Amino acid sequence: MKLLKTLLASAVAVSAMPALAYEAGDIIVKAGIVNVNPKEDSGIDGVTVGDDTQLGLTLTYMVAPQVGVEVLAATPFKHGVYAGGERIATTKHLPPTVSAQYYLMDPASKLQPYVGLGVNHTFFFDEDGVDHLGKSWGLSYSAGLNYDLGNNLLANAAVWKIDIDSELNGSGTDVEIDPLVFMVGAGMKF
Template sequence: MSQQFFPLTMLFTSLLLPVAAAADTEALSPWQARAGISLIAPKSNNGSILDNTADVTLSNRVGPTVNIAYFITPHWAIDLLGGLAFKHQIDVNGSRAGEAKHLPPILSLQYHFRPEATLRPYVGLGLNYTTFLDEKLDNGAKLKLGDSWGPALQAGLDYALDNHWTIGADIRYARINTKVKINGLDAGDVSINPIVYTLNVGYRF
């Protein structure tokens, strides 16, 4: 009887293992938080204002970012990127002309290709909203940059350290176009359209 019982026990255990693994995965919270450091790199030529007499360029900037993701399913997640306002130097015709801060939260729908693997690639498509703060011109003129809405793209990779912790990197593109006013008068449009490079540490609750 013992010889018959042993194979049946092994079969029963092999059937239960996938169920136990699935239960362990399902026990994880759908929430994931990441903290990272990001480089925001606006495109090289941001446009011309004042009847195309002033070429505008914005500097790169590095700063902390955070994002929170909610997994609707193991593969699909909603992700919100945020952080402190980034300050950029504004150059006009190659010389410093002022500075401005911008806050560019991005809401994305992500698809995670291999959510249970050690290496977890994903892509995202989203919407960017950008508002500008503390706009200043060195010559004392009043600068105003209008808010912007635009699409955003993302590709990233997480490396799972265990069931909860990950380290990762991602790259995002955001379309940001702002209307420029100087002393209350329309001066033209500036396209920032940055690439955002991020290294992060994540925790799945």
């Protein structure tokens, strides 16, 4: 019985601890594993683009307690391009994305779900088997969740839907990559 009372008192004490409490001017830095998973159909019959996982970073500046501006960056992603099950090309790309975010809960909540709308600029390089993929500008939509771990630390999970459309070899043939991007990581509020 004494153990149960101790555990109950500890749970009450932890729940009474102050949460992260976002404020205007806060900076939130997060790092984690990011997977870019292109849609199944590239826009060219029988051609698909493989997924890749890399290190991702986000930096968010809180302009108000429930509004932030986020920059998503990552190490370069390398994708195989496949036709008939055979790899016919590879390419690397960087997809930096800037988003406005709205945090749905009270700024003092330990759980902070958010949604975002942004702009993505993707550029391709180190292409093999592809003469040239053009740069891409597109919209991005995001949703995520921060959870306060205490001492200004947080756990994070997020997803983005990004519009990445490129032109193949200046030919007028559009390649639609349009990936879902997933991130799981941790961060710190400054």
